[in-house]
Amino acid sequence: MNDSFSALREILKTGKISEDISNVSEPCHRRLLDALQNSPGSGDIVSLVRHVLRREDAKQGGSSPTYLQIPRKPPFLDSTIWEQASITVYGEEEEYYLISARPWQPEWLDLADQYPPDTPLLDEKPRRNYKPVAGDPFLQLVDLNTYRSIGQREAIRAVLTAPDNSTLIINLPTGAEKSLCAQLPALLNSRNNNGVSVVVVPTTALAIDQERALKSFVHHATAYYSDDTVEGKERREGIRDRIRAGTQRIIFTSPESLMDSLAPALYEAAKRGILRYFIIDEAHMVEQWGDDFRPAFQEIPGLRRDLLRLSSFNTLLLTATLTESCLDTLETLFGQDLQVISAVQLRPEPAYWFQRCENEEVRKQRLLEAVSHLPRPLIIYGTKVKDVEDWRRELTRAGFNRTDIMTGKSTSQQRLQLIEKLRAGKIDIVVATSAFGLGIDQADVRAVIHVCIPETIDRFYQEVGRGGRDGKASLSLTLYTTEDFNIAHGLNEKSTITIERGLQRWQSMFAKKEALKNGRYRVPIDNPPSLLEKDIDMQSDKNRAWNIRTLTLINRANLIEIDSAE
Known part of the structure; x- marks a missing residue:
């Protein structure tokens, strides 16, 4: 038994839990002690105690079960509750009882009697079948000395050596730290506080998580998301001001925010020549979500095309699931000369x-x-x-x-x-x-x-x-x-637009076009498809989405190119 477990066993026996548990080395021990300090439920207690017991079994090689003394006082439970987590109760005494945990072998799960599903999880042995490789000196910018894999190394080197105005697809497995392939080049190219890279992410949770990951290296807000509080509005305004000044370095935002309140600041950055990278994380979502309920995903290429008229920058498309259909969509929207850096494999974990x-x-x-x-x-x-x-x-x-x-x-x-x-x-x-x-x-x-x-x-x-x-x-x-x-x-099941309905929507939009320079037209996307009674009041977001969907399909047929204008 290690010292951490011995200390935990003594704590459980005496009931004296120190408020500071940061010195407890085993994560499952810390988790149990934290729970005991914060009114856990019965399910929390049995599952966390089970985790401790089974983890200790694994560390000792499973030759014999690990035992714990459990006091007969709150927050611990009557001895009958433990069986729900395959925990056996022994030697019930007046003040305590003894428990140990068995492997989980549910009868309803095929082969679980031969291969208990929980056993590999508790060994905590490395399963990843690729090893870190020696890093380049610039990795020190983010406190790293090695690359996660050869694939990550080649991807980052490809990004850093790509010619101006290149578009690269980075296709690496989940868990391979694709995000670093965008974050590191963005930080390298803004070290002198003169550069901005925008990263489009599909969810607010991902924007927040990316901001957290870079907090040690970028000491201001980087996640731009909708928040109507005073603090939230000030946060977004501060990001826009730093973009214009060239000091923002990197920003994580949704397609909707990119196309709306953030676009004017990015236009100013492009005019000043300080836009470094235009990045779409989880780029397969452009096809999946853009085809369905978030049309802003497929408006992004138009904005990018217009920004490229003002400035030179590279485009990165990051994904772990690059299907043939997805690649075809990305080629249609971002150009045929895409460079693909791919190092895919089945994850062993x-x-x-x-x-x-x-x-x-x-x-x-x-x-x-x-x-x-x-x-x-x-x-x-x-x-x-x-x-x-x-x-x-x-x-x-x-x-x-x-x-x-x-x-x-x-x-x-x-x-x-x-x-x-x-x-x-x-x-x-x-x-x-x-x-x-x-x-x-x-x-x-x-x-x-x-x-x-x-x-x-x-x-x-x-x-x-x-x-x-x-x-x-x-x-x-x-x-x-x-x-x-x-x-x-x-x-x-994707909703479809018939040829007749698509033509009707296109004609309605194009009839109210506004001519721009260089053979471009601006068309309204809130137009109803017709003046018939069933359509004339169609002014909803859903109608707007269907109009964008129509334009996207025409674009993918190479009949038009979706563009943008400031």
């Missing part, structure tokens, strides 16, 4: 488990069983906001209080608080929609559970990719019902 559930009640039972047994932290994914909220209530009802949620409805402040609490070990479980599925870099997530069927394999891959980012084993468990197939199919 996740183990994949799938189980069909006969109904929702069975799924709930199996989810609660899994959450009781799996090490922390873990993420649970649902598809709909309501489902996520319902699952969070079920977890709370079962005594898992150290749980939080993130959905598209979460405010910026809620997202920031969740990320901070997760990193500090104050919460153990995040229940989320795909709003938490892109780019979030929490290194030690051991398990990712889907209580749904994601509508695309790309979404599934991205969400599973939140686990095992430290290179150690992780688990992917999918608990699905037959109805989930229908939901996923419905979400994945």
